Amino acid sequence: MAVQKLTIAKALNDSLRKALEEDPKVLIMGEDVGKLGGVFRITDGLQKDFGEERVIDTPLAESGIVGTAIGLALRGYRPVVEIQFDGFVFPAYDQIVTQLAKMHARSLGTIKMPVVIRIPYAGGIGAVEHHSESPETLFAHVPGLKVVSPSNASDAYWMLQQAILSDDPVIFFEPKRRYWDKGEVDFEAIPDALHGSRVARTGTDITLAAYGPMVKVCLEAAAAAAEEGKSVEVIDLRSMSPVDFDGIQASVEKTRRLVVVHEAPVFLGVGSEIAARITERCFYHLEAPVLRVGGYHAPYPPARLEDEYLPGLDRVLDAVDRSLAY
Amino acid sequence: MTVESTAARKPRRSGTKRPAGAASAAKPAAATAKTHDAEPQLVQLLTPEGVRVDVADNPDVAEFAPFVADITTDDLRGLYRDMVMTRRFDGEATALQRQGELGLWASLLGQEAAQIGSGRALRDDDYVFPTYREHGVAWCRGVDPTNLLGMFRGVNHGGWDPTTNNFHLYTIVIGSQTLHATGYAMGVAKDGADSAVIAYFGDGASSQGDVAEAFTFSAVYNSPVVFFCQNNQWAISEPTERQMRVPLYQRAQGFGFPGVRVDGNDVLACLAVTRWALERARRGEGPTLVEAFTYRMGAHTTSDDPTKYRRDEETAAWEAKDPILRLKAHLLATGGADEAYFEQLEVESEALGKRVREVVRSMPDPDTMAIFENVYADGHALVDEERAQFAAYLASFEGGE
Ligand SMILES: Cc1ncc(C[n+]2csc(CCOP(=O)(O)OP(=O)(O)O)c2C)c(N)n1
Numbered sequence: 182m183a184v185q186k187l188t189i190a191k192a193l194n195d196s197l198r199k200a201l202e203e204d205p206k207v208l209i210m211g212e213d214v215g216k217l218g219g220v221f222r223i224t225d226g227l228q229k230d231f232g233e234e235r236v237i238d239t240p241l242a243e244s245g246i247v248g249t250a251i252g253l254a255l256r257g258y259r260p261v262v263e264i265q266f267d268g269f270v271f272p273a274y275d276q277i278v279t280q281l282a283k284m285h286a287r288s289l290g291t292i293k294m295p296v297v298i299r300i301p302y303a304g305g306i307g308a309v310e311h312h313s314e315s316p317e318t319l320f321a322h323v324p325g326l327k328v329v330s331p332s333n334a335s336d337a338y339w340m341l342q343q344a345i346l347s348d349d350p351v352i353f354f355e356p357k358r359r360y361w362d363k364g365e366v367d368f369e370a371i372p373d374a375l376h377g378s379r380v381a382r383t384g385t386d387i388t389l390a391a392y393g394p395m396v397k398v399c400l401e402a403a404a405a406a407a408e409e410g411k412s413v414e415v416i417d418l419r420s421m422s423p424v425d426f427d428g429i430q431a432s433v434e435k436t437r438r439l440v441v442v443h444e445a446p447v448f449l450g451v452g453s454e455i456a457a458r459i460t461e462r463c464f465y466h467l468e469a470p471v472l473r474v475g476g477y478h479a480p481y482p483p484a485r486l487e488d489e490y491l492p493g494l495d496r497v498l499d500a501v502d503r504s505l506a507y
Numbered sequence: 508m509t510v511e512s513t514a515a516r517k518p519r520r521s522g523t524k525r526p527a528g529a530a531s532a533a534k535p536a537a538a539t540a541k542t543h544d545a546e547p548q549l550v551q552l553l554t555p556e557g558v559r560v561d562v563a564d565n566p567d568v569a570e571f572a573p574f575v576a577d578i579t580t581d582d583l584r585g586l587y588r589d590m591v592m593t594r595r596f597d598g599e600a601t602a603l604q605r606q607g608e609l610g611l612w613a614s615l616l617g618q619e620a621a622q623i624g625s626g627r628a629l630r631d632d633d634y635v636f637p638t639y640r641e642h643g644v645a646w647c648r649g650v651d652p653t654n655l656l657g658m659f660r661g662v663n664h665g666g667w668d669p670t671t672n673n674f675h676l677y678t679i680v681i682g683s684q685t686l687h688a689t690g691y692a693m694g695v696a697k698d699g700a701d702s703a704v705i706a707y708f709g710d711g712a713s714s715q716g717d718v719a720e721a722f723t724f725s726a727v728y729n730s731p732v733v734f735f736c737q738n739n740q741w742a743i744s745e746p747t748e749r750q751m752r753v754p755l756y757q758r759a760q761g762f763g764f765p766g767v768r769v770d771g772n773d774v775l776a777c778l779a780v781t782r783w784a785l786e787r788a789r790r791g792e793g794p795t796l797v798e799a800f801t802y803r804m805g806a807h808t809t810s811d812d813p814t815k816y817r818r819d820e821e822t823a824a825w826e827a828k829d830p831i832l833r834l835k836a837h838l839l840a841t842g843g844a845d846e847a848y849f850e851q852l853e854v855e856s857e858a859l860g861k862r863v864r865e866v867v868r869s870m871p872d873p874d875t876m877a878i879f880e881n882v883y884a885d886g887h888a889l890v891d892e893e894r895a896q897f898a899a900y901l902a903s904f905e906g907g908e
């Protein structure tokens with residue numbers, strides 16, 4: 182069947198399965214990805230079907246996982262690496278930033294680094310420390326890395342395929358609190374470009390731009406605003422590096438207002454860059470300054486406070502009101 | 508008795524005290540996937556049946572036995588009580604998680620002897636760097652067990668002042684704390700103090716670069732630190748063979764300090780070996796790696812499902828080595844305690860369970876503005892600005908509508 186309704190988790194699992202089937206050079210690596218199928222079961226059943234040589238349980242060492250993935254890529258493999266949780270990518274950060282990101286440039290373009298690093302990220306699942314972070318800016322800031330995040334099952338399936346096919350290293354952020362959300366996946370579709378944005382809802386009064394877990398919140402905010410007679414356009418950015426500024430610009434030239442929403446801290450976040458660029462590009466179109474809604478300059482709080490910390494419907498609608506009040 | 512099983516009771520050590528090529532040196536791993544001894548050699552002072560090991564029989568055990576020569580029947584009862592109370596607390600926490608009072612719990616079930624034995628070896632002025640499962644060590648340090656639950660309930664990221672009991676906050680990022688322990692020990696040495704530092708970590712953690720770097724630093728600076736690895740056989744779903752090809756304790760040798768494997772389900776042996784290692788540290792002889800060979804009887808955490816990756820027979824085999832039953836058998840056989848004692852302990856542990864339940868259920872959620880507290884010691888303009896904006900935002904709801 183060409184179209185199926187799947188959870189994001191299952192879509193990712195299907196996507197990995199397809200990649201393993203299509204290219205014998207594709208490898209899955211990470212902690213607990215084998216028998217257990219990963220702590221979120223994204224690799225469920227893959228080791229059973231493709232064996233321990235293709236779906237590799239690694240020692241508990243993130244620098245080792247990414248460092249050896251680089252070596253495997255040098256040897257012609259296409260490793261898809263799982264980092265168990267956002268907060269545990271940092272032991273590998275050195276390898277990602279000093280080695281993975283720069284190999285292509287240092288080799289004058291002769292070496293390709295087709296490595297995908299999958300990271301379940303962001304909050305909202307009531308976890309303990311280091312399990313709910315949004316470190317995307319730290320990767321988007323690094324030249325040589327591409328950074329993406331799907332918000333729905335179709336994108337989960339297709340963007341992961343595209344990331345694996347990419348000859349550049351891709352940091353693939355999976356919104357963990359959306360893993361169990363269902364959506365339609367058309368297995369025969371021609372997918373959107375990996376780094377293009379998508380208009381998730383059309384509107385005329387104001388644009389909300391978001392990615393990953395916040396797309397759903399923005400769609401709910403748009404629906405709530407519609408009841409008050411406000412027409413809100415929602416853009417799913419999908420990619421944080423590169424950012425589809427043309428897509429945002431087109432929307433802002435229509436609506437004349439922009440609010441960028443993400444869970445990561447606002448200070449020096451992806452939203453800051455978008456605000457700056459869109460202000461440059463659309464200065465004479467804007468009716469209000471570009472506003473940002475996101476995390477605070479504070480460590481991710483304990484679970485009992487995350488509802489207050491994470492941007493919810495009210496905070497997004499508040500920003501919409503503030504923008505419209507200009 | 509087979510040759511293997513005779514050897515099974517002999518401890519093996521590696522490290523600086525032995526000449527190269529001595530019996531303890533690591534044999535090169537055979538080219539098979541599984542390189543770990545089925546019946547590992549380990550220091551044992553109390554058999555699974557609760558019988559004290561005859562030291563005369565066992566010259567290598569003899570090196571450690573003097574470190575518990577002073578143990579009285581009262582002390583044995585104390586160790587027993589520690590283990591029972593810890594298990595009761597742990598069981599209560601698991602139940603509270605099931606009831607939705609805790610978001611998560613990392614159970615220490617099965618690891619009581621390793622934690623109580625090592626924890627009771629410490630002096631008050633020693634310093635402990637735990638992971639996230641060291642509830643028994645916390646108990647030995649006098650940390651109120653209810654304080655351990657805040658982070659698992661999601662009301663804080665710590666819950667106790669580490670300097671009160673010299674028991675550092677739990678560390679979730681695997682292996683990080685071994686470097687902190689090493690640095691702390693470097694400071695202890697610089698200060699000329701004679702206290703020691705102990706770092707707890709798991710078999711999986713030993714694969715992390717941080718742990719290798721902690722070994723390196725502690726060795727070259729001869730720091731007074733004991734690396735206490737609880738090899739509970741599993742790192743979530745990955746068995747120890749997925750972390751290393753040689754027995755864990757032998758890894759110390761390559762860094763230039765001794766490693767000892769102790770029966771982690773034998774509280775007496777854990778006490779003796781840890782005291783031995785701490786004394787080395789105090790005497791200025793540098794770090795030691797202790798591998799407590801034990802087993803995690805439960806799931807990795809309450810969100811894990813061990814049936815996906817391990818066999819029931821394995822768990823059942825370890826049940827026979829239960830650390831608490833073994834000491835109970837010993838106490839009963841030697842007249843160290845009678846049924847009345849165990850009954851009274853039951854009452855005491857029930858009371859602990861009840862208190863834990865009550866405290867957890869009445870644990871308040873943190874104040875919302877706590878998000879902005881303690882981000883910096885000296886304050887920060889951006890935090891001040893965001894705090895004020897957030898307060899104004901919250902105030903906009905009050906009396907509104
Ligand atoms: C750097 C890092 N990577 C991954 C994790 C996720 N994780 C938490 S516990 C664990 C297994 C740890 O096993 P081990 O070190 O043997 O200790 P145990 O839990 O068995 O006591 C993993 C992979 C983590 N906490 N930190």
